[in-house]
Amino acid sequence: MNTQMIFVRIATINDGRYIDEIIKETEASAIARGTGISKRTYESIFQKMRDGKAVIAVTSAGDWVGFAYFEVWEEGKFVSNSGLIVSPEYRKSGVARSIKDRLFKLSRRLYPMAKIFSITSGAAVMKMNSLIGFQPVTFGEITHDIKFWEGCKSCPNFNILQQKKQVNCLCTAMLFDPEACVNHSILPTQDLIQRYATRTH
Numbered sequence: 674m675n676t677q678m679i680f681v682r683i684a685t686i687n688d689g690r691y692i693d694e695i696i697k698e699t700e701a702s703a704i705a706r707g708t709g710i711s712k713r714t715y716e717s718i719f720q721k722m723r724d725g726k727a728v729i730a731v732t733s734a735g736d737w738v739g740f741a742y743f744e745v746w747e748e749g750k751f752v753s754n755s756g757l758i759v760s761p762e763y764r765k766s767g768v769a770r771s772i773k774d775r776l777f778k779l780s781r782r783l784y785p786m787a788k789i790f791s792i793t794s795g796a797a798v799m800k801m802n803s804l805i806g807f808q809p810v811t812f813g814e815i816t817h818d819i820k821f822w823e824g825c826k827s828c829p830n831f832n833i834l835q836q837k838k839q840v841n842c843l844c845t846a847m848l849f850d851p852e853a854c855v856n857h858s859i860l861p862t863q864d865l866i867q868r869y870a871t872r873t874h
Contacts, residue, residue, distance in 0.1 A: 684727035807847035
């Protein structure tokens with residue numbers, strides 16, 4: 674087994690070389706789990722990297738490990754944390770939690786008054802959300818922005834969302850409300866990169 678350093682940091686345009694791998698693994702993971710997921714395009718992911726709205730994990734050797742991003746809705750009233758994906762080789766290593774924490778704290782620092790939400794059908798993500806402070810809510814308690822829900826059109830379960838009149842679907846909505854967690858800490862601005870070692874075969 675080899676020990677490598679993993680760097681969890683804010684993504685930049687220089688990380689565009691990993692986008693094809695991120696898209697491929699996101700789609701493969703959804704198929705393997707038998708769950709739906711809205712498709713991400715190269716352009717949309719690159720935009721998140723360009724705008725400082727994404728967190729990426731890479732090894733000291735330059736291999737891609739994981740990724741997630743956030744988006745802002747209703748002029749900063751809501752922020753969504755989305756797209757968490759980890760390379761199969763590094764799953765169950767703790768990197769997913771590290772990416773999730775980093776993205777959440779970045780969202781909190783940039784938009785301290787925003788309600789942060791996540792919709793997911795994955796039990797692991799729900800558990801991570803709960804540990805951070807997210808609570809399960811109805812779809813009516815997250816953003817009503819039409820553009821957000823249009824992103825669900827590429828999900829194979831979109832017809833279920835329509836049949837349910839956008840009240841619920843197979844995904845669970847989870848919300849962090851800063852007004853309900855006034856003592857929650859925000860990541861210091863100088864803490865830009867998280868580092869830790871992991872063992873791989």
